[in-house]
Amino acid sequence: MKNKQPIIDIIQRSHDTKSFRFTRKDDFDYKPGQYVIVTLDVDGKSVSKPFTLSSSPSEKEHIEFTKKFTGHDYSNVMDAMVIGDEMIISKPYGQFTFEGEYDKIALISGGIGITPMISICKYCTDMQLSTDIKLICSNKTEDDIIFTDELEEMMQQNPNLYAFDTLTRASDEWTGCSGRICDTLIQKEIPDYAERVFYVCGPPPMMDSMVEMLKIMNIADEMIKQESLLGY
Numbered sequence: 001m002k003n004k005q006p007i008i009d010i011i012q013r014s015h016d017t018k019s020f021r022f023t024r025k026d027d028f029d030y031k032p033g034q035y036v037i038v039t040l041d042v043d044g045k046s047v048s049k050p051f052t053l054s055s056s057p058s059e060k061e062h063i064e065f066t067k068k069f070t071g072h073d074y075s076n077v078m079d080a081m082v083i084g085d086e087m088i089i090s091k092p093y094g095q096f097t098f099e100g101e102y103d104k105i106a107l108i109s110g111g112i113g114i115t116p117m118i119s120i121c122k123y124c125t126d127m128q129l130s131t132d133i134k135l136i137c138s139n140k141t142e143d144d145i146i147f148t149d150e151l152e153e154m155m156q157q158n159p160n161l162y163a164f165d166t167l168t169r170a171s172d173e174w175t176g177c178s179g180r181i182c183d184t185l186i187q188k189e190i191p192d193y194a195e196r197v198f199y200v201c202g203p204p205p206m207m208d209s210m211v212e213m214l215k216i217m218n219i220a221d222e223m224i225k226q227e228s229l230l231g232y
């Protein structure tokens with residue numbers, strides 16, 4: 001079938017998250033932050049769901065998306081897949097993209113909402129863009145944090161990138177930031193927040209509260225880009 005592609009690599013990112021890689025076709029052009037529709041056979045039916053590419057267009061050899069497993073039917077089928085198994089991958093879609101349009105951006109992710117941020121950060125780093133990037137990643141526990149090594153490596157290469165985590169259910173050993181992302185945290189960590197375009201991505205309830213908070217902080221609508229992981 002058209003666009004059916006074999007998995008070339010699977011990377012376990014955390015206890016419930018894996019990245020799937022596929023060979024990048026010559027005509028597969030996409031922007032950092034875009035998503036694809038992935039179709040699987042689930043109990044004899046074709047089921048399709050959107051996944052943001054966690055790879056960057058600057059990576060020529062492969063494309064990658066990252067799935068958080070939920071224990072539901074589609075999720076279980078994907079979780080059981082091995083290298084060589086095939087998925088139907090659509091063309092790229094979406095407007096939640098960044099290719100250097102703004103001088104300063106603030107990226108706010110909740111859970112698996114980190115996937116477009118990784119694509120954007122990798123792109124800016126590989127392309128040596130001068131964009132000043134602050135990334136705040138919100139998760140529940142230490143075990144839920146993904147892409148730590150990748151972000152640390154990017155920060156070493158890119159002096160304009162600063163990423164940090166905050167946890168809502170941190171253990172006693174956690175020495176980083178705790179609690180939900182709030183106005184006080186943003187004012188402290190990103191003092192020039194009013195000069196930035198905000199990119200917010202996460203599950204719908206988190207998105208709603210973040211956008212409401214940014215509006216209370218007098219961030220204009222046109223300075224807030226959103227991608228809600230609907231269905232999650």
Ligand SMILES: Cc1cc2nc3c(=O)[nH]c(=O)nc-3n(C[C@H](O)[C@H](O)[C@H](O)COP(=O)(O)OP(=O)(O)OC[C@H]3O[C@@H](n4cnc5c(N)ncnc54)[C@H](O)[C@@H]3O)c2cc1C
Nearest residue numbers: 049050051052066067068070072074075115229230231232
């Ligand atoms: C633009 C876009 C980009 C996305 N990018 C990503 C991505 O990069 N990575 C990613 O993992 N996901 C992403 N998603 C979400 C993804 O498309 C799926 O919706 C998600 O992975 C859940 O699919 P699922 O089949 O595992 O779970 P589903 O079965 O669809 O479950 C979805 C939610 O409903 C709840 N639910 C469903 N059925 C039940 C039930 N019977 N009882 C109780 N609760 C239930 C689940 O707990 C879960 O929270 C994206 C969504 C959009 C719109």
